[in-house]
Amino acid sequence: xxxxxxxxxxxxxxxxxxxxxxxxxxxxxxxxxxxxxxxxxxxxxxxxxxxxxxxxxxxxxxxxxxxxxxxxxxxxx
Numbered sequence: 001x002x003x004x005x006x007x008x009x010x011x012x013x014x015x016x017x018x019x020x021x022x023x024x025x026x027x028x029x030x031x032x033x034x035x036x037x038x039x040x041x042x043x044x045x046x047x048x049x050x051x052x053x054x055x056x057x058x059x060x061x062x063x064x065x066x067x068x069x070x071x072x073x074x075x076x077x
Contacts, residue, residue, distance in 0.1 A: 002060045009067045016074040027077075042066055 017035065021028045046059045 002057060002064060006060055006064050006067060009064065009071060013067055013070045013074065016071075016077075020074070020077070038066065038070075 017031060020031055042063060045062060049059055049062065050056075
């Protein structure tokens with residue numbers, strides 16, 4: 001269930017980011033940089049969690065927290 005919700009929430013973030021990127025400008029540039037940084041940090045956190053014996057459900061939960069935060073932040077624009 002969590003993986004399905006992650007997929008749906010991620011699609012929402014992708015849609016909002018694509019809309020922002022289509023407009024261009026400094027906000028789009030900042031969002032693109034933030035997106036790349038977030039993805040690298042999230043992958044590192046997931047790898048560390050798995051390496052220390054964490055479960056895949058904890059990894060998915062961590063990604064969902066980040067994605068939901070992005071939904072809230074991007075929805076304010």
